[in-house]
Amino acid sequence: MDTTTPNMAEHLEAIGRRLRQKNMRLTQPRQQVLEAFLNSRRLQTPQEIFNNAREQGINIGLTTVYRMLESLSELNLAKALLLHGEIRYIFCPPEHHHHLICNNCGLVEEVFNCPVVQMPTGSFKSQSHQLDFYGLCSRCQVKDTALNPSGEASK
Amino acid sequence: MDTTTPNMAEHLEAIGRRLRQKNMRLTQPRQQVLEAFLNSRRLQTPQEIFNNAREQGINIGLTTVYRMLESLSELNLAKALLLHGEIRYIFCPPEHHHHLICNNCGLVEEVFNCPVVQMPTGSFKSQSHQLDFYGLCSRCQVKDTALNPSGEASK
DNA sequence: TTATCTGCAAAAGGTTTGCAACTGA
DNA sequence: TCAGTTGCAAACCTTTTGCAGATAA
Numbered sequence: 353m354d355t356t357t358p359n360m361a362e363h364l365e366a367i368g369r370r371l372r373q374k375n376m377r378l379t380q381p382r383q384q385v386l387e388a389f390l391n392s393r394r395l396q397t398p399q400e401i402f403n404n405a406r407e408q409g410i411n412i413g414l415t416t417v418y419r420m421l422e423s424l425s426e427l428n429l430a431k432a433l434l435l436h437g438e439i440r441y442i443f444c445p446p447e448h449h450h451h452l453i454c455n456n457c458g459l460v461e462e463v464f465n466c467p468v469v470q471m472p473t474g475s476f477k478s479q480s481h482q483l484d485f486y487g488l489c490s491r492c493q494v495k496d497t498a499l500n501p502s503g504e505a506s507k
Numbered sequence: 508m509d510t511t512t513p514n515m516a517e518h519l520e521a522i523g524r525r526l527r528q529k530n531m532r533l534t535q536p537r538q539q540v541l542e543a544f545l546n547s548r549r550l551q552t553p554q555e556i557f558n559n560a561r562e563q564g565i566n567i568g569l570t571t572v573y574r575m576l577e578s579l580s581e582l583n584l585a586k587a588l589l590l591h592g593e594i595r596y597i598f599c600p601p602e603h604h605h606h607l608i609c610n611n612c613g614l615v616e617e618v619f620n621c622p623v624v625q626m627p628t629g630s631f632k633s634q635s636h637q638l639d640f641y642g643l644c645s646r647c648q649v650k651d652t653a654l655n656p657s658g659e660a661s662k
Numbered sequence: 663t664t665a666t667c668t669g670c671a672a673a674a675g676g677t678t679t680g681c682a683a684c685t686g687a
Numbered sequence: 688t689c690a691g692t693t694g695c696a697a698a699c700c701t702t703t704t705g706c707a708g709a710t711a712a
Contacts, residue, residue, distance in 0.1 A: 372712090375665080375666080376666080376667090377665095377710085377712075379666085379667060379668080379710070379711065380711090381667085381668070381669095397701095398701085398702080399700095399701080411669090412668085413668070414669090414701095414702090415668080415669065415670080415702090415703080415704090416667080416668060418701095418702065418703075419667080419668090419703095432589060432592070433589070434587060434588070434589050434594065437587070439589065439594070439701095450627075452629075452633065455634065461629075461631060463627050465625075467622075467623055467625040468623065468638065470622040471622075471640075472618055472640055474607075474616075475644070475645035475648075476607040476609075476616060476640070476644055476645065477642045477645075478607065478641070478642040479610065479641055479643065480640070481638060481639065481640045481641065482637075482638070483623065483636060483637070483638040484637050485626070485627055485631070485633040485636045486633070486634055486635045486637070487631060487632045487633040487635070488631070488634070489630070490630035490631065490632075493630075493632050527687085530691075531691075532685085532690095532691060532692070534685070534686065534691090534693080535685085535686090536693070536694095552676095553677085554675095554676080567693085567694080568693070568695065569676095569677090569694090570678080570679090570694065570695080571692080571693060571694070573676095573677065573678075574678095574692080
């Protein structure tokens with residue numbers, strides 16, 4: 353798994369700016385959890401985000417994780433998805449995009465190229481759409497039956 | 508809202524057959540709840556399904572609703588979707604299809620015409636995809652700001 | 663300085679499980 | 688007949704709320 357990427361600082365700064373636009377603050381706990389969240393790139397339940405943070409020595413409350421996910425969701429910086437019957441979150445950019453989701457380890461890749469051209473016809477008035485692809489990431493294709501190549505995302 | 512459609516009986520019979528294939532039974536409570544569920548065509552939380560059934564004089568337990576949703580999901584006859592932050596269920600045919608989901612009342616229409624032609628490239632191996640359109644059904648386009656034209660699906 | 667945020671504990675909700683009685687095939 | 692199902696109550700897990708102290712801007 354990656355360690356902090358070179359542009360992590362910029363990334364966090366950009367998020368901080370967006371938060372401030374909404375009278376929100378990029379506090380230390382938020383920043384620490386965000387770093388872990390950004391690095392993992394896996395769909396995670398609030399519990400998992402919390403556990404991962406704790407494992408990394410970050411002292412944070414579960415409540416804070418929930419509140420952070422709520423704030424990020426409002427800013428379109430996090431998205432909730434259903435995987436394996438549970439609500440899991442992924443940090444993601446606010447632009448229109450789709451996801452490639454690994455059924456095995458929960459890894460998520462973004463796809464900015466939207467293949468949905470033909471909108472539904474009829475009396476229904478579509479305002480948005482959500483498209484996600486489910487399958488296996490390159491890593492899990494190799495390990496295949498292995499249970500959790502990179503974490504605890506699958507049940 | 509519709510009342511029992513002419514082919515409801517056939518529909519239930521087909522479901523009964525599928526259930527029996529899996530050593531499951533189409534019992535009276537299941538049948539009654541299914542009728543209500545099929546008629547509503549709205550995304551509903553287990554609680555809502557339960558409440559609706561009770562309102563219609565069907566004596567059933569919440570537990571049974573949960574277990575039925577689990578069984579139907581295994582058979583690909585029900586699907587869980589996230590709407591307004593809650594997990595809601597819709598009864599749906601096992602064939603590949605997409606949904607038009609009304610953000611206001613939770614009404615769901617199926618679309619069997621799949622507009623996803625271009626699959627993602629790269630090392631990710633896609634096994635399936637899910638595409639849903641969110642917007643307003645014809646009814647809610649008219650009433651627009653009205654809160655719950657046809658039920659209690661929105662929060 | 664002060665509005666926002668924090669962690670904790672408690673409350674509130676949602677979902678699952680254990681069980682004895684019941685029922686469909 | 689009897690495996691599968693039922694409703695209820697209790698257990699369990701997830702999410703939200705209240706609050707006094709801490710903190711970013």
